[in-house]
Amino acid sequence: MARKQNEKIVSLEEFQEKIDRDEKIEPKDSMPEAYRKTLIRQIGQHAHSEVVGMLPEGNWITRAPTLRRKLSLLAKVQDEAGHGLYLYCAAETLGKSRMEMNQELLSGKAKYSSIFNYPTPTWADIGAIGWLVDGAAIMNQIPLCRCSYGPYARAMIRICKEESFHQRQGYEIMLTLAKGTKAQKEMAQRALNRWWWPSVMMFGPSDADSPNTENSVKWKIKRYTNDELRQKFVDAIVPQAEKIGLTVPDKDLKWDKKRNNGQGGYAYGEINWDEFWRVVRGDGPMNNERISAKQKAWNEGSWVRAAAHAHALKKQTALQAAE
Amino acid sequence: MVSEEKETILWEVFIQPKNGLSHRHCGSIHAPDREMAILSARNVYSRRGEGQSIWVVRSIDIVSSDPDEKEETFSSDDKIYRHPTFYDVPDDVGHM
Numbered sequence: 001m002a003r004k005q006n007e008k009i010v011s012l013e014e015f016q017e018k019i020d021r022d023e024k025i026e027p028k029d030s031m032p033e034a035y036r037k038t039l040i041r042q043i044g045q046h047a048h049s050e051v052v053g054m055l056p057e058g059n060w061i062t063r064a065p066t067l068r069r070k071l072s073l074l075a076k077v078q079d080e081a082g083h084g085l086y087l088y089c090a091a092e093t094l095g096k097s098r099m100e101m102n103q104e105l106l107s108g109k110a111k112y113s114s115i116f117n118y119p120t121p122t123w124a125d126i127g128a129i130g131w132l133v134d135g136a137a138i139m140n141q142i143p144l145c146r147c148s149y150g151p152y153a154r155a156m157i158r159i160c161k162e163e164s165f166h167q168r169q170g171y172e173i174m175l176t177l178a179k180g181t182k183a184q185k186e187m188a189q190r191a192l193n194r195w196w197w198p199s200v201m202m203f204g205p206s207d208a209d210s211p212n213t214e215n216s217v218k219w220k221i222k223r224y225t226n227d228e229l230r231q232k233f234v235d236a237i238v239p240q241a242e243k244i245g246l247t248v249p250d251k252d253l254k255w256d257k258k259r260n261n262g263q264g265g266y267a268y269g270e271i272n273w274d275e276f277w278r279v280v281r282g283d284g285p286m287n288n289e290r291i292s293a294k295q296k297a298w299n300e301g302s303w304v305r306a307a308a309h310a311h312a313l314k315k316q317t318a319l320q321a322a323e
Numbered sequence: 324m325v326s327e328e329k330e331t332i333l334w335e336v337f338i339q340p341k342n343g344l345s346h347r348h349c350g351s352i353h354a355p356d357r358e359m360a361i362l363s364a365r366n367v368y369s370r371r372g373e374g375q376s377i378w379v380v381r382s383i384d385i386v387s388s389d390p391d392e393k394e395e396t397f398s399s400d401d402k403i404y405r406h407p408t409f410y411d412v413p414d415d416v417g418h419m
Contacts, residue, residue: 028390085367089351098353099330305328312356
């Protein structure tokens with residue numbers, strides 16, 4: 001709560017023993033600097049992703065095809081804002097200020113999930129985002145509910161509870177389009193084609209190329225590796241696509257009974273890692289638009305923040321005068 | 324532009340789900356004053372009827388014990404006679 005951090009140096013062994021006993025780490029507990037840094041980076045990126053994630057969808061609120069869809073989308077986007085705030089609040093307990101995080105997002109220094117650097121040209125993209133992007137996010141987030149850092153784990157529990165409606169609303173949009181006219185079904189298929197590979201990439205680089213994974217797993221920040229989560233995602237989504245008559249755009253996709261320790265799973269094609277790194281480095285289709293939109297919102301909201309502060313000050317002064 | 328702005332006050336948020344239960348800590352919020360803190364806390368932490376009462380308190384006003392003094396502050400291992408299992412009563416006396 002109080003943000004003053006504990007300066008006592010904890011030995012790595014002692015800390016690891018605590019983690020191994022499945023004890024949670026709380027804000028004022030001693031922790032290795034690397035653990036703190038890893039969490040600040042991860043929670044910050046996660047928060048930024050929720051916030052930037054509002055942009056591709058917010059674009060469609062005024063264009064939703066029915067009032068029902070509009071209400072759902074509004075509620076979903078409002079949830080993303082809330083999720084961003086839960087996460088910023090968790091990151092703040094580690095000693096990084098909200099303003100600093102915000103500045104890093106606005107300056108382009110901070111990373112957020114590359115998935116939001118892809119455009120949403122049709123209504124079906126909103127369906128695909130809910131179904132695939134939120135689906136992948138949930139896959140990532142459920143194990144984080146057991147993360148060793150208390151405030152992050154608690155934020156994730158709230159988020160996961162709220163997020164399950166997001167995926168269902170997206171799948172419902174896809175299902176409705178897939179059952180509709182030929183043109184609507186084609187629109188759904190094209191959106192699936194656009195979002196499939198970026199969604200598969202959302203789990204991050206392959207385990208062999210993921211330098212942060214080892215420590216994160218050891219410290220129980222991460223419970224599964226990127227490739228393990230990716231496999232779960234593919235296994236879950238392929239049957240859902242078949243069910244509504246859409247085709248996952250991967251010609252190498254096939255059932256492989258050796259996967260998942262012999263329980264079977266889907267083998268999938270080669271991921272285009274060049275594209276992944278290109279978008280991470282800032283050269284995706286929408287990177288500039290997203291950051292510009294955030295800067296514009298921040299600058300245009302400046303008078304609101306100034307007015308709120310002035311109002312608070314005025315009331316405080318009046319209160320003091322009355323005393 | 325960005326750097327000129329100062330941080331808003333940080334508030335801890337507590338929600339009471341319904342009468343009969345305690346207010347429970349659920350997170351924090353930034354707001355310039357208490358009214359705005361309550362409003363934001365409601366928008367952020369109660370979008371699905373999670374509560375019927377909200378408390379907000381400035382984070383800096385919370386005084387906390389030192390986590391490195393857990394042993395000294397909370398140990399009661401030496402006072403096992405404070406627990407019911409310390410006392411021997413016959414089994415056939417039933418639940419007591």
